[in-house]
Amino acid sequence: MRAIFLIIFLMCSTAFASDKSFDNFITVDGTKLMDGDEEFRFLSFNVPTLNYVEDEMAFETANPYALPSEFELHDLFKTVNQLGGRVIRSYTIPVRNNNFPDESITFVESPGVFNEEAFKAMDMAIALAGEYKVRLVVPLLNNWPWMGGRPNYADFRGKKSEDFWTDRQLIEDFKATVNYVLNRTNTITGIKYKDDPTIMAWETGNELENPASWAIEISRYIKSIDDNHLLIDGFNAIHLEKEDVWVQQYSIDEPTIDMVNTHHYEGSPDKMLKNIKKTVEMIGGKKPVFLGEFGFISTTGVEKVLDYVISEPAIPGTFLWSLRRHHPEGGFYQHSEPVGYGLYRAYHWPGFDDGHIYDERNLLKLYREKAFEIQGKVAPKIVVPEAPKLLPFKESPKFSWQGSAGASGYNIQRSPSGKSTWRTIAYNVEDLDTPGFDLYSDTTAEVGKSYYYRVVALNQAGNSKPSNIVGPVEIKYLTQVDKARNFAVLDESKGIELKTGNYRSYKEAFSRLSGKKGSWIKYDVSAPIQRVEVFTYERSQENALSFEYADSSLIYRPVNAKVSNFSSKEKNYDYLIPKKYTLSGLDYGRIKIIFLDKSEIVRSEIDYITKD
Template identity: 40%
Template sequence: MLPLSRVSCRRWKVLLLAITVAGSATALCQFDHFVTVRGEKLMDGEQELRFVSYNIPNLHYIEDNHAFADPNPWRIADEFEIRDALMTIRQAGGKVTRLYVPSVRKEKDDPGIIRHVNGPGVFDDSAFVAYDRILQAANEYGVRVIIPFVDNWWWWGGPKEYAGFRGKPKEAFWTDSLIIADFKKTIAFMVNRVNSITGVPFKEDKAILGWETGNELQAPYAWTKEIAAYIKSLDTNHLLIEGTHAQQIAEESLLDPNLDVLSTHHYGPADTSLGRIVKAREKARGRKPYFVGEFGYIPTADVRRIVDTVVSTGVSGIMIWSLRGHNRDGGFYYHQAAYRWPGFESGKPWDENTVVAFLREKASKINGLRLEPPPAPEAPPRLLPIETPYKITWQGSAGASSYMIERKGEDDDLWQVIAPRAGDAVQGYRPLYADTTVELGRTYLYRVRARNSSGYSEPSEPVGPVVADCRMLVDDFYNDSRIFRKTAGVKFVDPADAGKAKEDYGRVAGQAGDFIEYALPGNIISVQVNLFSTKNGSNDELELFSGETADSLSLLAPTRQAVEPYPNEYGYYAAVSYRTGELPASHRYVRIVMSADCQLSRIEMKYRPAVEAEIRAAISLSN
């Protein structure tokens, strides 16, 4: 009988052979060993496993789906997003990543929100397919994953929700035998799950570095002891990590035979964190592996000090909080100064370029490797359907620092570069590029290539035909360069509350009666204003005017569509759109008069250039 440590790869190889015979592609098993413990070290076979990497909380479950007209921020990560994130870890040299917990149904959840755990022993299998995809891709890319079972906090549901299923208070989660039995059903469901894509049982999958009892749990040791023993009774292949909120290692955890690995999380002053990390390392020395599971939200100099200490003192690893990957709808996901790979100028407020490059350097150093240049983007981007040349969006490529956009007329042979370095990390949840150089009336095809300092990807599949039937002026409020005139009270909004406004870092606001005005180089066709309503129940956030001149404006009657967010703990603002019908043919000026309860997010104004408008008028008169 084969040793159990070899059964998993044998399953992968049998699966690979079967599917290859059938003529289809499949995942590859990159791992020969389960991760084991030898004294204070994590071991991959005979090689010590150490890492400098990232937490990816939304690797399996998205909490930042902030499309403007969508009230639901939650959705399951799809295959593109999972592969993009894990390829990022590989390119960053991380070797290991940690995802967040399975979500738990909350009492006030909207029915439209998908959760992993819907009740005691009641699971949404479609939500867990993301875990299947993660393990499939992790095996292909050679990335180990850490999987925690439950959150201490309320964000995604946890002890409060498990206890609430039985009509009991949160504290009962730690002591009530029935609730503990309910939680064990979740553990058993996950550990015993058979991957719906690869056919490999989770407990035989070497891509899992280890299970974690939970995230930052404030659990009594009696609970931890019982849960640890239960997990080990189900799975003896994988390591078990204690997921505690304590910033120090407990002696009882060191003595517990079922807890293989210990970790701590550190936020706040770096000197305090450094002292605790060094103390934890010394306490675990020679006894059990120890790593820093989370740290962050500190100046770059402090990031350097903490990571350098981990590398030099023999700590097994460290993961910063946190990384966000590409969004299937274009661009990146955004969340409270999360890092994006390979770093972008728009992340300057949190020194993204410097931190990301430093972590990659230390990921090589901790493993005694020479830092190599980053690879050219491996996968070409995917252009999404194009409604108008002014709204071009694509699914990005891991490792791309920018993109080259090409265009050609429908009947042309040659592609023309129209944007050598377009970006996908300037602003989230909106179109990435506007082609302002189109000739009206012509039909075009588009394609895009990813690029970085090492080279280009292959081009995307072309998208088109796309008809250029009008011009458009778009203002995302990166600055005030597009505004013709504004009152003194109009100010750019401090990005500190961007989390309430769908991570929108470019907004303007004012007092009641303040306005902004636009002068267009042609006759306006229609206007759309997107804004955030900052006061519950408000429905008169603005007034719209248009006219032939700035001094002859008429009040418009636009339609108003409000998207109220689902009940949440984040204090999200309502997203509101005002849209006009077609305006009088000679109107070239637009004024937006604000109330005190709104923040303007994006303005779109379709128009016909003056010369074309005059030609159309002449043709009309001749007819």
């Protein structure tokens, strides 16, 4: 599907062929960034998945890596525009990792071997960035194995990660990547990357632990190929709760390095401000410095930092960590970080209930206002969202839709004819949900009847035009869904806890019903059951659940379940084992799930037929 999106985009993008989307390259004047004669300042976001998806978290998908589709890139840039962002920082050029599933695509497959399909996705990202007037900062190397980086270049040659900085073969391997990227001709715009002003700056890498000699050699090599773009030193000048690593002197002195950046995750806003001010003093007005990454502090703390940045001319801008976009199959991509104290996750515009604990709505509202303030503007009024796209479905009215940038919720509408008498059957339904599952199930429909459906997006400015219509859908069964958000859907339970946090291990599910040996859950749909699917995470290959069913006599009898295991080869994160238990051919409406060991259920679906 993603490849089809890309092919269609390439066929329809001749308008990009010769026109540059920006008149000027961004330049440096003292501590200022300049767009021609105008100062260029920004408050925006890190978008680590700009050109590469690491968050394909559908329950049954074992490979989390993919390339972005045209829809999700449009959604991203619309979102950034609405938030007042003028430039975004991507993550790095992905490198083949031994822990990746075999079928995963990447950019650098081996030394000097580059994946054309992957780079066409990057072509599309750059072309669309230009269309939406969003500039890019692109780091060229990752210090870490996430998405692939320095350790993986070393793996190619059977060498150690620390050899990367001094081994001539590894240095030349990386230079081959740099040369390929900078000299690549975008297949959509026809412009070489090194000649495209959409790119604001190259960064030598992300959080690099490099010696000065390596950074100076690579910086001079980059500038020998591309003197159009700014160059940022990617040294790991990072500030954590219990650790401070400062900007290096070579980064200040080396003339081929145009800008300095620091990363800030101190936890304390006051300590963060102190470190930022000290960095400005260390650089002494010789170069601009910006916050390449910062975050995981309160909204009040973020406001303190932004107010200082806006007032400090030596800092042209900041990138908040991090922003995620809509998924083309419904909902959003999601991502949590270990350094986020088990609390913070990626931000989703305009903010949702799941982000309430870290004040997502108010934080994004504040950030948007400040993003326009640093440009000397007042934030414009929120606009009505565009119409969403309802995705096809049949048999059961359980479905998803492609979300609209800036929509806070959706009204679900149903009609017997598709021409009139549209009834709203659900109001303000959020689309931030457990990744990979349908967003809504209509249990008010009648089995045997046919209906038409559509969706309307909404936000504080009003309602969108309706989506496309799906129908007629002949209803053959209904689906009761327990999203493990609370205890409302289950009929009865024993020893069950509602848990949240540690999201990554559960493929970003927000909450789950957790049980151990002796716990149980009962569901009662009071109707004949066609199928039951229970989606759960376990640590052992041994199955932790068993099942019983009962009729109106309430006498429960054992029933066998088919178990599907969706474990992944990916070992960069502490993924638990996703297992789906499926029961079918039942005649009764009561199901009991019995825990033989610890298991955490993120979703249960019961397909049933209502009685006449």
